[in-house]
Every structure is written in C-alpha cells, then in structure tokens.
Amino acid sequence: MEELYSKSIEEIFTTLKTSKHGLSNKVASQNLKKYGYNELVEKEKKSKARVFLEQFQDLLVILLIISALISTFIGEIESMIVIFFVIVLNAILGTYQHFKAEKSITSLKTLSSPYVTVIRENKEFNIPAREVVVGDIVIIKAGDMISADGRIFEDYDLEVNESSLTGESQGITKTSKTLTEKKLILANQSNMVFSGTSCIKGRGKYVVTKTGMNTEIGRIAKMISEAKVKKTPLQNSLDSFSRILAIGIILVCIVVFILSIYRHISILDSLMFAVSLAVAAIPEALSTIVVIVLAIGTERMASNNAIIKELKAVEGLxxxxxxxxxxxxxxxxNKMAVRDAKYYGNKDFFLECLILSSNNTTPTENAILDFALLNNREKIVGEKLKELSFTSNRKMMSILYRKNNQTTMYSKGASEALLPRIKYIKTSSGFRLIENEDLDKINHDINIMTNQGLRVITFAYKEMGLQSDIKFIDETNLIFVGLVSLVDPLxxxxxxxxxxxxxxxxxxxxxxxxxxxxxxxxxxxxxxxxxxxxxxxxxxxxxxxxxxxxxxxxxxxxxxxxxxxxxxxxxxxxxxxxxxxxxxxxxxxxxxxxxxxxxxxxxxxxxxxxxxxxxxxxxxDDNFSTIIKAVANGRNVYQNIQNAIRFLLSGNFAGILIVLFVFLFDLPLPFVAVHLLFINLLTDSLPAIAIGMEDGNDKDLLKRPPRKANENFINKKLLLKIAIEGLIITIFVILSYLTGLKTSNDVARTMTFATLCLARLFHSFNCVRARSFLVTGFKNTYLVLTFLICMILINAVLFIPELQKIFVVSKLTHDQLITVYGYSLMPTIILQMHAVLKYQN
Known part of the structure; x- marks a missing residue:
C-alpha cells in the first residue's frame, strides 16, 4: 500500500476492508493477530554476563591472565592478585560503557499515546494505543499524540506538528483531499498522519494504514537497530597495537624460556624469568589510563557545554x-527577527500598523512587535474591538481598533493573500490608487527577499468610520502600507x-x-x-x-x-x-x-x-561553535594519550632491555615481579594520568589537519622516540645494577628497582609536551603534584623497614642512594638538553 496519499479514501476503505463506521470487534481481533500489537520491537540484547566476559577477549588481557596463573603456580600470589585486580577493573569499565549506550528504541516507545479514541461498530471506544490495528478509525483533536500512521478522511482546521519526523518546526496543515503528485516526501504528504507526531490544532479522523514496526517511526527504530556502531581510529589502532605487542611478547617469552631450559636453568626458574619478562613488557594499566584520560576529556568538554555519553567520542572528535x-x-x-522593512508614506504610521496588527502570540508576532517598539518614538493608544484570526488557509489576519472615536482595521499576512485585496497605496500626504508599477516594485522587493530565504509579511489598513465590528467581507479595498522580512538570525x-x-x-x-x-x-x-x-x-x-x-x-x-x-x-x-x-x-x-x-x-x-x-x-547550548571547541579538545586528548603511551612504553621497553641484558650475560634477575607491578601500577600510572590532563592550545590544535582514519596510533616517529628514550634509561639503570652487584644480588635488585622507578618518574616531564620544560616552565600542576606523591611512595619503600619486606628491597647506603639518584636523573638531563637545542635551532 504505497503512496496512499494519492489514492481516494474509498479505495483505501475497500483495500483495508473497513469504513467510516469502523471495524467490527471480530475483524479488529483478526487484524491484531495478523499485524501484531502497535508497538516497537527491540532486538535481543546481550546479557551483562556475556558483555563482561567479552572484555577478556583481548590478547594482552589473555596474556596477563596466563601470567597471573603462572605466578600462582610458582608462588607469586601478590603478583597474581594485582594482575587480576587490573583486568577485572578494566572489564567492569567496559561493561558499564556498553550498557550505557543502548537506549534509543526505549525512548521511541514513549512517543505513543497510552490511550486512543477509535470508532468500532459505529461506536466510540477508548483503547490502549498498542491495541490499535490496521483499518481502525481514529478520532484526533488538539493535544493528542498520533498513535499510528493513517490517511485523513475528515479534517476541521487540522494542524499537526511533525518536527520530530521531518525537522520542520512549523505546524503542518492537514487535509482530507486526495493528492495527485507522485513520490512525495514525508513533509509534503498533507493528507497523512504519522505515529509519534502530535495534533496541535483542530480535529479530524483518520483510517489506520500502518502500525508498530511498519510505521514511519518503526522504520526509524529499525534503522537505529541496524546502524553499525563504528570503532574510532584510536580503538582500531590500540586493538592492532595490542595484538602486535601480545604476539611479540609471547614469541620473546617462548624463545627466552626455551633458551633458559637449553642453558640448564630449572623449569621453575625459567618460567619465573619468562613471567618477569612478560610483566615487564605488558603495560598492565594501559587500558585503564586511556579510559581515565578520556574521562578527564569528557569533564573538560562538559564545562564547555558538550556532554559526552560515550568515551570513544572524546578522541574520535x-x-x-x-x-x-x-x-x-x-x-x-532559533528565533525570528526582522531583517529589513520597506514602507510607503509615513514611517511612524507604518510602525503603528506593525504594532496594532500584532497579537503577540507567536515568535513571528513577537519579532515584528519588538522591531516596531524599538523604532517607534510615540506611545500608541487605542482600544481593541475585534480580531479576525490568522489561519493556515487564510494566511492573513485583521484587528479593529478605536482611536479618537474613529475605527481602523489593521491587516497583515502573506503577500499572496494580502496583495489581491489591495486597492490603494499609502503616501506621505494620504493615499492613492495603486498602479501596476507599484505592484511590480512590491513584487520585485518580495522576490529578492524570498530568494534570500527570508519570510515576508505585508501590511495594510482600512478606515472603518464608526464601525465597531468587522467580518471577512470587510477585508477588501485595503490601503497598502509596507512589508517586513524576517529571518532566524545567525x-x-x-x-x-x-x-x-x-x-x-x-x-x-x-x-x-x-x-x-x-x-x-x-x-x-x-x-x-x-x-x-x-x-x-x-x-x-x-x-x-x-x-x-x-x-x-x-x-x-x-x-x-x-x-x-x-x-x-x-x-x-x-x-x-x-x-x-x-x-x-x-x-x-x-x-x-x-x-x-x-x-x-x-x-x-x-x-x-x-x-x-x-x-x-x-x-x-545547541551551538555549532561548541562542536569546534570539542574537536580541539578531542585532538588534545589524542595528543595526551599518545604522550602518556610514549611515557609508559619507553619505560617498559627499558624494563625489557634490562631483563634481556642480564639473561644474555647470565646475571641474576634484576627484579622480582612485585617490583615491576609497583612500577607499572603506581609510579607509571599516576604520572601517565597527569600527562593526560595537560591543557592544549585550541588555536595551535586547530591549525593541524585531521589525522587520517587509517593512521597508526603508534607511528614510526613515536616508536623511534620510545626506543631511543627506553635505551637511554636502560643504560643508566644497568650501570646502577652493576654497581649494586659489587655488593650483593639483593642490593643490585634494589638499586635497579629504585633507579628504574625514579628514572621513569623524572622521564614524565620529557613526555608532557614537545618543547623542553626548561623553556615553557611547569604548567601542568597535576604532574608536579603526582611527581611529589610518587617520590614520597618510592622513598617510603626504600626507607621504611616494613615496606622493605613487602616489596623485597634491601637497605641502601648513603653512597648507593646518591648513585641511584644520579643515574636516574641522567636520562632526563640528556633529553631536556636535546629538546632545548632543537627548540633553539
């Protein structure tokens, strides 16, 4: 039943086996079975348990789970607990974000009115909207929601607001006439009504032609459910990076394990070594840090009138x-304002016509009145006697006023409605008969304005003597005064x-x-x-x-x-x-x-x-400029995440190189697993989050072109930085390790742990921005505060006996502490000097 608007109502009644007296209860029951309830159907959703388990499909997460299980097997219970805490936290965050997003069809369901007046067996009944069936006759009046799609066959000044479906803010005048045009868009189907819209004026009857998922709103619900949720470039890039990193770590760990066995190291020690390498390589808190940095971005956007519902949107922008x-x-x-005005005769009289022909009931009326009152110098006093209201059919209105015992009718409306009623035109000394030249000039002005997308209202008046009432027949032989153009201003x-x-x-x-x-x-x-x-x-x-x-x-x-x-x-x-x-x-x-x-x-x-x-x-604030601010913020978030990952991976790369160094030279293990977890979860995570809170310069950010969707997040330039910075940190940590090895294995492990912790902590200042902080200063107060907190934590582990036992560290001498601090500071000194020289060049 396509193009129902072009079929006569008799044809539709025949096709649907109904009439203006409505269906019989028997046929209504049959149609309910045939077409189903008048409601929207949602696709089956995933259970919370399934969504939660899907969060563990990432290769890095699987690798961490394996590492945790091996840690349990070899007695490293603390490592297992910390690893499982991180991956479960990530899974909870992912599950929460998934269920936060799937609500659209639920809101569509609320757009149907709960009860509807229908005619069945020539009697009126109030029934639930979900029980309306194809062929039902529905009665509507102002204030009613339309519960199903249908064809109008009776209308009495009927007007429907279809803005939710068509985007048209103005009410649509409806008719019961058959339309002859073909392939009309929804907004032009003036003899049809659609579910989810509302009647704002008049009354009418329509025969239901579609219900439930077959309605226009049902088609939209289907499109919503079928629309693909796309991953952002960051998500794709991180997924790809995680796969490559996980595969690389697995291969290296397998090779190291096999070589360890080949070198006659026990299976338990070989496993312990491989797990240490995996823990050193995997940035356990990466997912959590990305989520937190994105969440910080959402908070900043909220302060700029942009509420983020899905974290991916922050970076995606x-x-x-x-x-x-x-x-x-x-x-x-989204408000009307007078853009231009043209008048004939006296300006003050023109403004008087604008004021006295307005009834202050619509945005257009208010705009005209505001313009007239702003430009009028004299107070206008008069008694309103009668009004002939504006209707969509008449497209004009008139108001009768009494002034100084004389009455005047002031009229305004669309040019096509008012100009045929004009006989005279206002002049500075009175009025005269309107001539073709006058009409040509008026129509020329109107055409210029309408071609600019402006709405034009014309004005006229008529002296009524002592008459105290007016009728439609009086709206003839009017005197033209002028016109105004209105626009929704930028x-x-x-x-x-x-x-x-x-x-x-x-x-x-x-x-x-x-x-x-x-x-x-x-x-x-x-x-x-x-x-x-x-x-x-x-x-x-x-x-x-x-x-x-x-x-x-x-x-x-x-x-x-x-x-x-x-x-x-x-x-x-x-x-x-x-x-x-x-x-x-x-x-x-x-x-x-x-x-x-x-x-x-x-x-x-x-x-x-x-x-x-x-x-x-x-x-x-419904403002386009807010989107541009959000784009700048999104670019800043991406840059901050990239800097945070640079910080994390350069430190992790240093950890891998240190483990490989001692393996190649058959030296004692430089860490225990709890050392690496302390570094990764505390002295890495907190600075990484602080780096993610760096403020960017909107102007600088908007000068850059958008990055390509297929651009790798971890690009060659970033990989080179990570490799160089990781290598520099490695050199000084190994020097610290070798210094400690002269005393004992335990001291060597402690010095390696302390030097790597502090070196990565100082390194956070290298990663916050491209230019040296020696040039720009410390603008990120969060990073300074985080640095101080982490320094306190590291020194607490080094100096408090109870913490020394928990984190398996030895007491260091004064000279050893100086060595640790000296070596840990050297990578930052080198990198900052390079940044200063690069800036000067």
Missing part, C-alpha cells in the same frame, strides 16, 4: 573530517566557527528540512557554501545513483528537504570515501544517522530523547 550539521538552532538562534559565533572548521581541515555540510532558498541563504552567510559548491534537495538526491553521489559528494555542501533515509545515505557515502563523520541532529528523524555517524551529536535544548540517546555527544 579529534580526527573528524566532515561535520554534517543542522541549520535551525545550531547555526542560527548565531554571532557561527561564521568564525565555520572558518575554524575549514582551517582545521574539516568540511562542514548543512543537512536541513528547510526549503532550498532558506538553506542557501544561511549556508552563504556562514561560509559553508563556497564558489562551485552544489546544493541538492531530497527529491534530487532520490534521482542520484550511488555512484553519482559518491562522485559529487565532495562538492555538495548543502542538502534540503531531507528524510531519515537520505541522511543515512549521505553519512554512509562519506564513510565509504574514508571520512570520519560527525552528525548533528535533534529530531527522531535524525536518530538513525546520529547512530550511523562516527560521532553522533544531539541538541540538548531542542533535541528529542531519542536523538540524545542515539548520539555519543550532547550540546547543552
């Missing part, structure tokens, strides 16, 4: 290459935000339900539409093949009159071209595309709950 944005309320202020910051967008290498694209002219005007005003760009309507998009859209999409900067399917198609096409797409939206119709996009961004003020829950980020 940093590599966005396309932003598909709505117009109303995002780029504009937000002051929109132009700069769009400029920053282009500067940051991001293409902004406007997706709107508005008409072409309005969309084009705003796109040009903001700078989104540039020379040689294209604008495409929903109807034109339907005619484009997928290949043609793929070919032209780079040149299309504005889309108008779109449906939910159009928006998903646009997002998917960009993604096929390798773009990372952010999508803004506020209506139900935006939800599927919000979920399909790499980063879905919902409006906090005007957005529906469905849109908010399908998105990864919510703007509390």
């Amino acid at each position: 940093g590599c966005v290459t396309v932003i598909c944005t709505d117009k109303t309320g995002t780029l504009t202020q 937000r002051p910051e929109s132009r700069m935000a769009v400029y920053d967008c282009f500067k940051a290498g991001i293409k902004p694209v406007m997706l709107t339900g508005d008409h072409k002219n309005t969309a084009m005007y705003i796109a040009k005003e903001t700078g989104i539409f540039r020379e040689k760009d294209m604008i495409v309507s929903g109807e034109e998009l339907d005619q484009m093949s997928d290949d043609k859209l793929y070919q032209d999409i780079d040149k299309i900067s504005v889309y108008s009159r779109l449906t939910p399917a159009h928006k998903i198609r646009i997002v998917e096409t960009w993604q096929k071209k390798g773009a990372i797409v952010a999508m803004t939206g506020d209506g139900i119709n935006d939800a599927p595309a919000l979920k399909q996009a790499d980063i879905g961004i919902a409006m906090g003020k005007s957005g529906t709950e469905v849109a908010k829950e399908a998105s990864a980020m919510i703007l509390t």
